[in-house]
Amino acid sequence: MAFNVINEARRCLNCKKPMCRQGCPISTPVPDVIRTFLSGDINEAGHMLFENNPLSIVCSLICNHENQCEGHCVLNKKNMPVHFSSIENYISDNYFDKLDFGEIKKNGMRAAIIGGGPAGITIAIILARRGYDITIFESREKIGGVLRYGIPEFRLPKEIIERYKRLLLSMGIKIRPNTSIGTTITIDDMFRDGYKSIFIGTGVWKPNTLHIKGETLGNVHFAINYLTNPDVYTLGDSLNIIGAGNSAMDVARTALRHGCKSVTVFSRSDHLAASPVEVDYAKIDGVKFVVHVEPVEITDEGTIFVDLECDGHGFLSPIKGTERLYPATSTIIAISQGPRDQIVSTTSGLDVNDRGLLVTNTYGETTRDGIFASGDVVRGARTVVEAVNYSKQVADAMDEYMRGLKD
Ligand SMILES: Cc1cc2nc3c(=O)[nH]c(=O)nc-3n(C[C@H](O)[C@H](O)[C@H](O)COP(=O)(O)OP(=O)(O)OC[C@H]3O[C@@H](n4cnc5c(N)ncnc54)[C@H](O)[C@@H]3O)c2cc1C
Numbered sequence: 001m002a003f004n005v006i007n008e009a010r011r012c013l014n015c016k017k018p019m020c021r022q023g024c025p026i027s028t029p030v031p032d033v034i035r036t037f038l039s040g041d042i043n044e045a046g047h048m049l050f051e052n053n054p055l056s057i058v059c060s061l062i063c064n065h066e067n068q069c070e071g072h073c074v075l076n077k078k079n080m081p082v083h084f085s086s087i088e089n090y091i092s093d094n095y096f097d098k099l100d101f102g103e104i105k106k107n108g109m110r111a112a113i114i115g116g117g118p119a120g121i122t123i124a125i126i127l128a129r130r131g132y133d134i135t136i137f138e139s140r141e142k143i144g145g146v147l148r149y150g151i152p153e154f155r156l157p158k159e160i161i162e163r164y165k166r167l168l169l170s171m172g173i174k175i176r177p178n179t180s181i182g183t184t185i186t187i188d189d190m191f192r193d194g195y196k197s198i199f200i201g202t203g204v205w206k207p208n209t210l211h212i213k214g215e216t217l218g219n220v221h222f223a224i225n226y227l228t229n230p231d232v233y234t235l236g237d238s239l240n241i242i243g244a245g246n247s248a249m250d251v252a253r254t255a256l257r258h259g260c261k262s263v264t265v266f267s268r269s270d271h272l273a274a275s276p277v278e279v280d281y282a283k284i285d286g287v288k289f290v291v292h293v294e295p296v297e298i299t300d301e302g303t304i305f306v307d308l309e310c311d312g313h314g315f316l317s318p319i320k321g322t323e324r325l326y327p328a329t330s331t332i333i334a335i336s337q338g339p340r341d342q343i344v345s346t347t348s349g350l351d352v353n354d355r356g357l358l359v360t361n362t363y364g365e366t367t368r369d370g371i372f373a374s375g376d377v378v379r380g381a382r383t384v385v386e387a388v389n390y391s392k393q394v395a396d397a398m399d400e401y402m403r404g405l406k407d
């Protein structure tokens with residue numbers, strides 16, 4: 001029998017000071033939702049979740065719950081936390097298609113959203129409900145950002161993004177796919193066309209490189225490029241992955257599902273960057289791990305690593321003479337991403353920091369009047385829930401700005 005979410009909900013102690021809520025980056029009112037659900041009002045429970053987090057159904061599947069609500073639950077002391085993620089998923093899934101905002105009264109103001117990822121979708125939903133005429137400009141064929149072009153289907157079904165698309169369209173939000181801002185159309189063109197404010201939520205899509213010999217060979221790829229469309233890659237029988245974060249785990253598990261027979265993840269440290277649950281799943285799927293090594297060269301035959309030793313102060317340094325080839329038909333580099341610069345390079349007045357990330361204040365205001373930003377393009381590669389939480393605040397700031405309430 002499938003996991004019984006009702007029994008799970010009944011285990012909740014309805015704590016006066018709910019630690020689960022404190023552990024949640026978006027402060028989900030966990031016990032209130034559970035109480036409402038158990039009282040038989042699943043619609044109200046769904047409403048509470050959606051109002052607090054428009055991407056609740058996504059977060060229920062891909063948040064790092066062990067570190068957040070479930071990790072903080074008082075019952076976790078006995079290793080038996082309430083599995084709120086399953087309860088949230090059940091409620092949000094049930095509620096999503098019932099969402100109906102009725103007739104939204106338009107306020108006559110136009111706002112542009114650049115990037116249809118979690119940050120852009122959040123802002124679009126909030127501002128459209130307040131009457132703004134919203135257009136999402138998305139450089140790819142479909143919206144979703146990393147939800148569609150990064151996180152694999154077995155962790156997050158693409159149908160969920162399709163449901164969001166249907167919701168956005170039902171709210172009168174316009175979507176311009178295959179439209180990359182900073183090329184044919186610039187931000188100045190948008191201001192010319194009457195957009196009162198512009199939101200940038202373009203994420204981080206430029207793979208970080210290792211700057212070692214072999215990175216340009218034909219059997220070497222970058223994680224985010226591979227995950228965008230694994231079907232078009234021919235990796236051969238064996239794969240070496242450099243880096244051990246969550247993207248590396250997604251690459252490893254995807255490659256195994258696409259016919260690779262042997263997949264090995266290589267990490268400098270034995271403290272793997274990926275969340276423990278993702279590492280566990282990768283191990284169950286058959287992924288091997290090699291730690292305390294550093295890549296020195298990639299070849300047609302595989303990857304050459306050198307062993308690392310700890311100097312006693314936490315610094316790892318290579319041990320000379322230990323270089324050796326770990327054979328593989330392909331190598332994938334999975335050491336995170338940084339932002340692309342096509343918007344910044346075609347827009348005056350937008351400051352970036354030394355990592356190329358947009359400079360904003362806590363309300364998401366960039367250094368140019370009328371332009372706001374949030375999500376990974378501001379904070380670097382982070383999480384969906386953080387992008388949504390920040391974007392809620394930014395939507396309020398954009399609203400105030402457009403209504404002339406901000407000085
Ligand atoms: C492989 C991988 C796995 C991950 N797994 C998890 C996870 O399990 N849980 C979790 O919480 N987080 C995870 N993350 C992180 C999470 O997905 C991101 O933090 C989140 O997607 C950031 O949202 P965003 O809207 O800022 O950016 P994005 O999701 O990157 O969306 C940005 C959008 O902007 C579009 N765009 C870019 N440039 C332009 C342009 N010039 N014009 C128009 N459109 C443009 C892009 O095509 C994209 O659709 C993962 C990330 C990766 C890479």
Ligand code: SF4
Nearest residue numbers: 012013015020073074
């Ligand atoms: S901490 Fe655990 S038991 Fe207490 S309210 Fe939250 S989910 Fe329920």
